Amino acid sequence: MPSTNIEYAELASNGKPIDGRALVRVLIGPPGAGKTTLCEHEGWRFGTCLSLDAARADLGAGAHDQTATPAAVEHVELQAHALLAAGADVTIDATSTTAAERSTWLAVAKEHEAAAVAVIVRTPLETALARNAGRAQPVPEAVVKLFGQRVALLSAADLVKKEHFSRVWACTPPERASLRSVPQPWDGLARR
Numbered sequence: 001m002p003s004t005n006i007e008y009a010e011l012a013s014n015g016k017p018i019d020g021r022a023l024v025r026v027l028i029g030p031p032g033a034g035k036t037t038l039c040e041h042e043g044w045r046f047g048t049c050l051s052l053d054a055a056r057a058d059l060g061a062g063a064h065d066q067t068a069t070p071a072a073v074e075h076v077e078l079q080a081h082a083l084l085a086a087g088a089d090v091t092i093d094a095t096s097t098t099a100a101e102r103s104t105w106l107a108v109a110k111e112h113e114a115a116a117v118a119v120i121v122r123t124p125l126e127t128a129l130a131r132n133a134g135r136a137q138p139v140p141e142a143v144v145k146l147f148g149q150r151v152a153l154l155s156a157a158d159l160v161k162k163e164h165f166s167r168v169w170a171c172t173p174p175e176r177a178s179l180r181s182v183p184q185p186w187d188g189l190a191r192r
Contacts (some may be wrong), residue, residue: 011120011156012168018115022084023047025091026105026165028154029121030147031139032128034173038121039093041173047089050076054093064137077108084112091119097150099163106164115166118159120151122172 025046027035039049053063055075060068080090092105102118109116125148132138156168 008119008169008171010167011170012160012165014160014164014166016166018117018166022087022112022114023089023117024080024084024105024109024112024114025089025117025119026096026102027091027093027119027121028096028102029123029151030095030097030125030128030144032130032132032135032144033121033123033151034131035093035095035121038119038171038173039091046091048079048083049091049093050079050083051093052076062137064139073104077104080105080108081112084108084114095147097147102163110164116164117167117169118156118163118165120154120156120168120170122151122170125152 027038029035036051036053039046039051043049052069052072055072056065056068057063059071059075076092076094080092083090094101096102096105106116108114125145128148129141129144132141132144156170159165159168
């Protein structure tokens with residue numbers, strides 16, 4: 001399988017094995033962090049990536065139509081249930097910067113006895129702001145900053161102990177142009 005030069009670090013674990021269980025990966029990061037790019041380049045590792053932006057685009061007036069968020073969450077949740085019921089792994093491509101947002105995906109994982117893995121996408125705030133500003137429909141800068149602050153304050157231990165994620169991983173995706181195939185012996189996010 002192809003790999004990229006993206007490196008991951010395990011920040012916390014509940015110590016229980018996840019071998020053989022379906023995985024629900026929840027990406028956590030502000031707009032512009034590189035979550036969708038990560039899904040595009042790590043899809044072979046991440047299973048099916050389910051994007052709230054894509055669901056909002058399909059169900060509302062565009063990817064950033066926040067009025068479509070409740071319907072988008074419901075749509076993605078139904079997709080996740082169907083995929084997990086079929087034994088597939090899923091990755092949730094959303095900001096997920098609050099415990100309330102993450103609780104939806106944790107409940108889905110629990111219902112299917114899947115392991116929940118939080119993947120914190122650590123991108124410098126300045127980079128996320130610059131990427132966001134270059135979008136056709138940028139998210140307001142204040143929102144990007146707020147979500148960036150939430151991510152910066154996340155405690156991996158709390159994600160495991162209080163929210164009940166099985167694992168917490170962190171990564172810093174490189175710029176899209178610098179993604180390339182390289183040998184990488186580690187494949188810790190893939191279910192075998």
